[in-house]
Amino acid sequence: AQSVSQHNHHVILSEAASLELGCNYSYGGTVNLFWYVQYPGQHLQLLLKYFSGDPLVKGIKGFEAEFIKSKFSFNLRKPSVQWSDTAEYFCAVRNFNKFYFGSGTKLNVKP
Amino acid sequence: NAGVTQTPKFQVLKTGQSMTLQCAQDMNHNSMYWYRQDPGMGLRLIYYSASEGTTDKGEVPNGYNVSRLNKREFSLRLESAAPSQTSVYFCATSHLYGYTFGSGTRLTVV
Numbered sequence: 082a083q084s085v086s087q088h089n090h091h092v093i094l095s096e097a098a099s100l101e102l103g104c105n106y107s108y109g110g111t112v113n114l115f116w117y118v119q120y121p122g123q124h125l126q127l128l129l130k131y132f133s134g135d136p137l138v139k140g141i142k143g144f145e146a147e148f149i150k151s152k153f154s155f156n157l158r159k160p161s162v163q164w165s166d167t168a169e170y171f172c173a174v175r176n177f178n179k180f181y182f183g184s185g186t187k188l189n190v191k192p
Numbered sequence: 193n194a195g196v197t198q199t200p201k202f203q204v205l206k207t208g209q210s211m212t213l214q215c216a217q218d219m220n221h222n223s224m225y226w227y228r229q230d231p232g233m234g235l236r237l238i239y240y241s242a243s244e245g246t247t248d249k250g251e252v253p254n255g256y257n258v259s260r261l262n263k264r265e266f267s268l269r270l271e272s273a274a275p276s277q278t279s280v281y282f283c284a285t286s287h288l289y290g291y292t293f294g295s296g297t298r299l300t301v302v
Contacts, residue, residue, distance in 0.1 A: 087234075090232065093194050100224075113290075115291075117291075123296045124282060124293040124294070124296050125235075125282070125291070125293045125295060126293075127289075127290050127291070130290055131291060152268075171235065172236060173290075173291075175286075175290075178223060178286060179237070179240070179244065180225070180237070180286070180291060182227075182234045182235040183234055184232060184233055184234035186235045
C-alpha cells in the first residue's frame with residue numbers, strides 16, 4: 082500500500098519568512114499528487130495538484146510545489162508566508178482512485 | 193451551491209449508543225469516501241464506495257458500517273459507539289482533479 086510521509090509535524094515561522102514543507106511517498110508508479118490546506122475549524126481545501134507535465138506546480142495563494150520523481154517527493158513552498166497561512170497542510174497521493182494522506186503539518190505564522 | 197453536505201455537524205454519544213452520519217453530494221460523482229481525522233494521524237480512510245451499490249473497506253473499518261443508498265448518498269453507521277471513535281469525520285467525493293470534502297462531523301463518545 083502507498084504511504085505518505087510528512088516529516089515536519091509542526092512549523093513556526095514569522096511573517097515574510099519562506100516556507101518549505103516536505104512530502105515523500107512510497108509508490109513508484111504513476112501517481113497524482115496533491116496538497117490540501119485545512120484552516121482552523123474548517124474542512125480540507127485543495128491548494129494545488131500535479132498530474133503530469135511541468136514538475137513545478139503553482140497553486141492558490143502564492144503556494145507552489147515541486148515534483149521530483151527520483152526522490153519520490155512533492156514539497157510545498159511559499160516565498161513569503163502571511164499570518165493568514167496559519168493552518169494544517171496535508172500532502173496526498175492518489176493511485177488507482179484511492180487517496181493516501183500524510184499525517185499533516187501544522188503551520189503557525191507569527192505576526 | 194454544489195458540494196458535499198454532512199449532517200450532523202456535532203454529536204455527543206454515550207458508549208454503546210448507535211448513530212448514523214449522513215453524507216449527500218450533488219456533484220454527480222461516482223466515488224464517495226468516509227475518513228476520520230485524529231490529531232497527528234492525518235486522515236484515515238474508513239470505507240469508500242467506487243460507485244452506487246458497491247462499498248469497500250479502508251484502513252480502519254472496524255466498528256463501522258456504510259450504506260451507499262444511491263449515487264448521491266453515502267452514510268456511515270456506528271452500531272455501538274466507543275470512546276476510541278471520538279474523532280472528526282469527513283465525507284468526500286472524488287473526481288479527476290481531486291477530492292471535495294464535506295464540512296465534517298465532530299463526534300464525541302463519552
